[in-house]
Amino acid sequence: MMKRKKTIFAVASIMAMALALTACGKKQETMVEETTAAPSEVQESETETESETETEEAGLQIIEERKVVDGQMQSYLTGEWKDKEVVVRRPLAVMIPNNAQAMPQYGISEASIIYEAPVEGRITRLMAIFEDFDDLDHIGPIRSSRDYYVYTAMGYQAIYCNWGLAKPYVEELINRDTVQNISVGVDGIHKPADEAYGRISRPGYAKEFTGYLFIDGLKDAVDRLGYEWEYDDDYVPQFTFAAEGYRAEYEDAEDAVTIRPGGTKSNAGGYGAYNPYFEYNKEDNLYYRFQDGKKQIDEMNNKQLTVSNVVFQYCHGEVRDAKDYLAFGVHGEGDALVFTNGKVIKGTWSRMDGDGVPPKFYDEDGNEIIFNQGKTWICNIWKEYSEFVEYE
Structure with missing residues (x-):
């Protein structure tokens, strides 16, 4: 297998020196009102808790454990700074x-x-x-x-x-x-x-x-x-994100700026009816969603749907009965494609630890894929119809 080298690009040297800026423009060294990690990551000593850490690969900065800074934390779902009450609440x-x-x-x-x-x-x-x-x-x-x-x-x-x-x-x-x-x-x-x-x-x-x-x-x-509003102690975040001020570039990976989960032809794999696709815009590093030949928009604000990452998660599917109800294997392991920064990273997904843990995504060498901060769109691809997937 070809080894794909992950690289993280420092957006500005001052950001690299400061590690990160908060969403409101304040440096991470701003007074910390409270130190908080994911429930499964809480440590005894506050001095051991860092918001952003460096992996074994030199220079690769990621968000790992979280701090509360001026009432905000970095989201487990997007990596972005949000009010603490939002971040720790069940979605x-x-x-x-x-x-x-x-x-x-x-x-x-x-x-x-x-x-x-x-x-x-x-x-x-x-x-x-x-x-x-x-x-x-x-x-x-x-x-x-x-x-x-x-x-x-x-x-x-x-x-x-x-x-x-x-x-x-x-x-x-x-x-x-x-x-x-x-x-x-x-x-x-x-x-x-x-x-x-x-x-x-x-x-x-x-x-x-x-x-x-x-x-x-x-x-x-x-x-x-009587439902609980906050994550419990067993919560496991799905994604690992690049740190504030850095991008996961995957410069050795293949370019993929137009991605189609069901191709362009009619097919019975679920995506063949309306032929959705995503187009990558390198100016803002976002993927724009289209469907049925048109922009897919939100009626609330008339904005086109955009995300920072797109995932194709291949799952075995079956037809259950005469009503055409379907079944998909969303536990276990399978192939995956992760699209970010205009690149495609080929790899796998794994969900082996039960219902309460989400799938994780790995590259061909078994390393966890680092996502760029922002929203993510995950397409469950019916494995038996994977031939229709296209990207270029």
């Missing part, structure tokens, strides 16, 4: 339809991670992971659950939000004590939370695309059901 995992009849979606540009996977009908559905949701009135439209989304949400310790479910495959799972579920009270939901949902008039739209999650009602439901 929301919200089921959102992605078919043309539902567009545009509302509030989705505020998600830190978007997970996309095929469903029956051979289209995809999104699960958006939100940590910044206090300023949102509502999110949606909201759609029903499939078990592989629930298993994925459990890896983030997320509060799982859905309207409906594939009952034969989801009922037992979604009602477990280990799943913090906020759902409309349909058949198969044992602890309904109807106060979190309502309908918004959308003339010309089918009724199934008019249901929304309302944040005030969600918060009331979480409190009523």
